[in-house]
Amino acid sequence: MKSSNQMKIIQLMKHGEQYSRQDISKLLGISMPTALRSIDELLEAGVITEAGSLSSTGGRRAKVFELNKNRGYILALQVTRRHLRMALTDLSGAILHVLKTRHGYTDDLSWYLEMENLINGFVSDTQIDPEKIIGAGLSFPGIIDQEKNLILHSHVFDITNIDLDRFYKYIPYPLYVANDANCACYAEQNQEKDSYLYLSLNESVGGSIMWKRKLISGTHWRAGETGHVIIHPKGRICYCGKEGCADAYLSTGVLLTEDGELDTFFDKLDSEDPDSLAVWDCYLDDLALLISNLNMLLDMDIVLGGDIGARMDKYIDDLCLRTKRYDRFSRDVDYIFPCCCKEHIFLTGAALGTIDRFDDRLLMD
Numbered sequence: 001m002k003s004s005n006q007m008k009i010i011q012l013m014k015h016g017e018q019y020s021r022q023d024i025s026k027l028l029g030i031s032m033p034t035a036l037r038s039i040d041e042l043l044e045a046g047v048i049t050e051a052g053s054l055s056s057t058g059g060r061r062a063k064v065f066e067l068n069k070n071r072g073y074i075l076a077l078q079v080t081r082r083h084l085r086m087a088l089t090d091l092s093g094a095i096l097h098v099l100k101t102r103h104g105y106t107d108d109l110s111w112y113l114e115m116e117n118l119i120n121g122f123v124s125d126t127q128i129d130p131e132k133i134i135g136a137g138l139s140f141p142g143i144i145d146q147e148k149n150l151i152l153h154s155h156v157f158d159i160t161n162i163d164l165d166r167f168y169k170y171i172p173y174p175l176y177v178a179n180d181a182n183c184a185c186y187a188e189q190n191q192e193k194d195s196y197l198y199l200s201l202n203e204s205v206g207g208s209i210m211w212k213r214k215l216i217s218g219t220h221w222r223a224g225e226t227g228h229v230i231i232h233p234k235g236r237i238c239y240c241g242k243e244g245c246a247d248a249y250l251s252t253g254v255l256l257t258e259d260g261e262l263d264t265f266f267d268k269l270d271s272e273d274p275d276s277l278a279v280w281d282c283y284l285d286d287l288a289l290l291i292s293n294l295n296m297l298l299d300m301d302i303v304l305g306g307d308i309g310a311r312m313d314k315y316i317d318d319l320c321l322r323t324k325r326y327d328r329f330s331r332d333v334d335y336i337f338p339c340c341c342k343e344h345i346f347l348t349g350a351a352l353g354t355i356d357r358f359d360d361r362l363l364m365d
């Protein structure tokens, strides 16, 4: 029988945090002897591990502990318009093996059967014991109802009310299916950052809100759908049918050059190509407008993610200045950050979301 204190310690550490025995006793409000007993049991079971010592100016240095990231694995999956990507990660979400296959989603039995084949082949190739896979996480570009287990809608695939049982049936692990932007949002979580809006600037624009380590889902599972906030009334037609949505101004399509490569645009920007500079000028202004509205509404940090967010580091100062023009409430615009996770964002986030969902399975024998 696992104690609830063991579970609380796991929950404390599941985003990579490191704590000493004293921290654990204090943070969980349990006596030192109880904390020591639970920590020893978790160490013995290999669930947590020693992670060095706290720096100290004198006396004995306190040891710190963290989750044993090698105790199990997560299978992460990402469905996109044309591909099925998969990865095996450790319990910190670090990618150990990755595969990209051309297997564009269609809601047909043959697609699910082939997915099952691809997963089995991939796991077998990694030579990792499937018994050690704690769960699977799947990133899907659609609105997911976590209570009814339904994909309510996906504009990308033009589908409505798809039962998630179709995935559960062919993926042989406990499965967490999440909206792609929600997965990306998980990928940014760390010890310092627990509340933020993740603005995903990709082929489509999306978003997700993390508040004190919990995703905000909204009444209809679409909280944070920032791509369809109108920033130019009667503006460009959005794929959703409305006019002037942020998506029509801030998705990668706006920046793509003839070769369809985003890097080409940023290379041209670096070499001060006048056309690219003009496009980027409008882009940053539109982004500043959206960010100022989102910050006014939510009063929280905004993390810029997706393919464009991952390239934003050197433009943040300029963006903050532009945002300041719309923001009369903040003394400094100090709430915009480029994303930290720049590669395999959705796979990493799907894995971390899965650990969040199935944390009790970390105590499995």
Ligand SMILES: [Zn+2]
Pocket: 227, 228, 238, 239, 240, 241, 242, 245, 246, 247
């Ligand atoms: Zn729209």
